Amino acid sequence: MQVTPRMGRGLVAVTLGVLAASPAAAQATGDPSAANGLFRLFVDSKHVLVRSLVQDFSIPVAGDVNLSLHWNNEHVTVPGVSAPVGSPEAIDAITTASRPISGDAYQDYEKVRNELEGQATRGPVSVGYYYSTESDYVGQQVSATYNRDLHDDQLNLSFGTSYGWDDILPLENQRSTTAASTKNTMHWNAVATQLLSPTSVVRVGVEYNHVSGLQHNPYRLVYAGGTTVPERHPDSRERRDAFVKFHQYLSNRSSLQFDYRIYDDDWGVFSHEVAGGLSQYVTRGLYARYQYRWYRQSSADFWSNDYTTTQGIDGYLTGDYRMSPLSSHLFGVSLNADLSVLAPDSPTLRRFALTFDYERYFNNENYSADILETGVEFRF
């Protein structure tokens, strides 16, 4: 299926029109006003550092419409290359983060990304707009979702779509020249959530993405046929996945969570993801969560450890380890405190909720990362 940008915009426009006209949108959401602040720190074994400051606001506005706003300010530090520019040894230094090679490539490269998202919800209908900007990338997206309760509210069906259009503006780079380009993403999803018993619930979903345009790293070179050539990926990709999530409440005030996802695309990448979690109350208003995730994927058809010619495979070459056979593990622990329960008599404290998350990620490419999050929620 080929979805052109014009078709994509048309489909989203039609969906938005249908959703806006929906008579079922007349229920008040009743969502209280809330503000969330979050600090996120990401550090990986390649010494890439990402510091994110995330703000979320949710406010009821005129009528029965609820407006949520999201802002993310992200500072990314990519380390300098550790070998002479243009040498095969230097290529691995930029595997997981894109940076241009200009000026003193041995120095750290810093970039800032700002992301703004607004979403309006009226009854079962939500529409949203997303904007992200950084020095060499501008991403935009419109989205819409509709959900409906059925069977005495035992079953909820949700349908979503989005269309994204990104402008890629590569900076000056000593090693390769890529012209400004675009990437368009059309997304559809259908999700069903079903109560199974007073203590168990299941969610299943399917998703489809069609991505067209520039999909390789414009700064990355690939070692092929005894020389280095710019990375080259196909400019069209169809991605689909299905997932199931199951939650079971246990009698000792804990719950078990199980997730499974299967994924396939027309580049040849096929993957499984299995995750499990245990949430346990330490006391009223304070619970801990432990989690584990396992992931495995096959390689893309055009991936190779050793390209013998500069034509690669079917004209494509990649230096991206995400296109290789890959398996990974993730362990996580989090603490969540609701001060409205822990300190109900304090008029100030009871408006707050606190979260602390730590995750350790590692894969078979000798790559690992630590992710730390601390968050504060204030309810008006």
Added chain:
Amino acid sequence: MKTSQRNTWKRALGLLLAAILCAPALTGCAAKGVAAYQRENLADPIMAFQTRAKRDARRVRALEAREGSTGGIGGEGGGCACK
């Protein structure tokens, strides 16, 4: 992955999708017994999908830059400085 293997996996994926699409209709009949007053545990933060929704979205976004697949929560966003 060889073509025959991929075809096998694609059939498996097709079956899973069919099962997922049929599951709500089948389980809808079985779960009519969960009355509103019986849903206290289901609404608990340790059970609600909504509790982790934003956290999961941030994780998917971070992992998209480290792995070759995507999905599990909804749409793809555009742009990511850490890719």
